[in-house]
Amino acid sequence: MTDPRLDAWRTLAAPAARPLLAAAAEVEAAGVTPSAVTRLRRDHPRAPVPEALDLAGARRRSAAKFDDPTRLLLDRAGLEQATSAMVAKWKATRFGSAPVLDLCCGIGGDSMALAGRGPCVGVDRDPVRAFMAAHNAGIETIVGDVETLPIDRPLVHLDPARRDESSGRRSWRLEDLVPGIDVIRRIVDEAEGAAIKLGPGVPMPPPVLHARQSVSIVAESGRLVQAIVWTGRLARSTSVEAVDLPSGRTLEGEPEALRSGPVELEGALLEFHPAVERAGLGPQVLREHLALGEVEVEPAVGLGLAVVDRASVEQAVAGGRGHWFRAISIEAVVAPRPEAVADAIRRATPNPRQVVVRTRGGAVDADDWTRRLATLGGAAGAGIVEVHGLRLGRSTVAIVGRPIDHSKS
Template identity: 40%
Template sequence: MSRELAAWRQLVTADASALLEAADKCDARDVHAVARLRRHWSADHVRVALQLTEARRKAATKFPDHASILLADPAGVEQATSLIVAKHKAKRYRAAGASSVIDLCCGIGGDAMGFRFAGLDVLAVDSDPVRAWMAGCNAGCSTAGADVETIDVAEALIHIDPARRTEHGRIFKLRDTEPAPEVVARLLDRAAGGGVKLSPAVNLNELADALPPGEVEFISENGKLVQTVLWTRPLAQAERRATRIAGEAIHSQQGVPARPPSGPLDRYLYTLDPALERSGLIDAVASPHNLTMPHPQLGLLTGPDPITSPWLTPFELLAEMPWQTKKVKRWLTEHNAGIVEVKTRGKAVDPDRTQADLRGKGDQPFTVFVLRRDRKRIALITRRCV
């Protein structure tokens, strides 16, 4: 057993309760406070205890009912799938008739926890024995601290989460993930089917060239795009899917990517859930409501009537004008503006600075879209529809 793993394992013993209580009250940035802890416990034990207490604070959003008992380090929490997303993914394995899954590159066990909640037997595998141990504790499953290529996945359903972060920072290209795409492809070829957790910003052309074909699912959680999943063989159900998770509500849209027809700005504007926009399934939502797209790069739909959809956020369009701060500010002042929300794309403006510049002394809230239409910047002054 490594020294690092031994230090972490000590935290689950009865003797560690006093250390964890003291670590929870300690500011890890205060060298004198840390030194006081080291008078009573070893440097290794103090270090991992401080990591654990910080990780549990970070975990409150992703694991609200389990954060206080989670075994994790801060980076592990940041990289982990939230429990509600993990439960959603686990349903895919259940629907395929699975009774077990091999979770490769398991990290602290976020996805493994979802699989266990679904009643699946899990083997959680990670090249880092500490992370594998954490996953076993958090998910209550079998583990292996091993290179994923040494695991026999023949005829098994697998899940794999290639690392997208190194000691030098975040990885943005699929080819740089670890294990490499060719290793992931070999594992998928040997397995009965699999799910591959990928970056929300994965290049789809690179994905098509590097990994076997399957369904590509984009998942948003509370308005933020959190991951892309490639599903293969029996786990694939469509060509493309967008899934929106907000609280306990889950909405999915599947189909073939298609854009709605173009059209001029109308009375109402709609922003898109990021999973819907990233999936390209925009027309599947727009068409039933006769919505059009004013410009392919603006990320907006428009129509004459207010509609309600979990995929869309509606705004009433009040004015359109070229983007000139003074001109927009004058309009807002004339209409008793108070708090002004600014939305933009492609860094057309600095939203925080512009929001401060436009804020008025009145009591009427407005949302101003500052966008590039072709080479010109425009301002769309709107009011959120309640």
């Protein structure tokens, strides 16, 4: 029996559906209402109106992920799970031109990039997803269960399910991956090389899937998006790398823990790039980019922050070595009250253009503080003041400072 969902999406892929899709896009952009849906059904009888509206909404939301979403077949759930074009293109370069099996291909976010560099076949157990990927990537797709699929290509890309589509809930637990860890190990053992796409919240170090493996922690526009476990011939010699996109910068190394201990809150407050923090490469950045040795970090601040010598930060930034961290000069440390913070700002920078509030672990209410301190800034002002609300041991403090210029990095 033909899947009725598949029939609907085949209808939408045909040229005859263009008037319906244009009308659905107008309705979706204006806001879907019962009367608008009724009008669509009247004007397009026996047409898959719910799927057309889903497609229109997904295309509108996918503009930030894909270069030309108007040509794609996708729904909202598939869009949320798909790799962006930027990350997929970066990832695809490591595969060279060898044939690739894209397992659990979904709507084809990775398949599109993989097909752009060489032969690619997509596999998904959902016939609608397989149809979408075939349309979007222009490739052959197979409807099947990857748990029993023979691995007949040298390289594999695998995107295990991490979300229950019925509830929309995402899980970082390894035991919730579909296919499971044992099946993934069997797949990567049969392939010459593989890339396993996991969420950025995966436990670190990642699970051992192969005797030779490495992991890439990828941040896109400052936001962590993926952890990729590479195996076999695709793995690096070092165990972990931080990846920054769109710049394409990478930092390879071995994860280390920052030394923790009480510190004086003076100098500069340094925040590591999110991929560096997640990968455990903070100590390497301190040594190689700031020429600092064993730096102690207040343990309650969090792994992504360090208090360091201001001159070292300024020299690193001036020398173009500031792309794996950002820092502020520490101008004042005060009690966590907006009134005390406001007084400190007036003393440090009497007329700032903008006040930015940051926090970790909910130490302070950043939204409330932003509203209450907004009147201190103005378009006629000069510079930005940052306020960091942090919990140190049993105490909470507010650190007031100014960003150290990264324009040369």
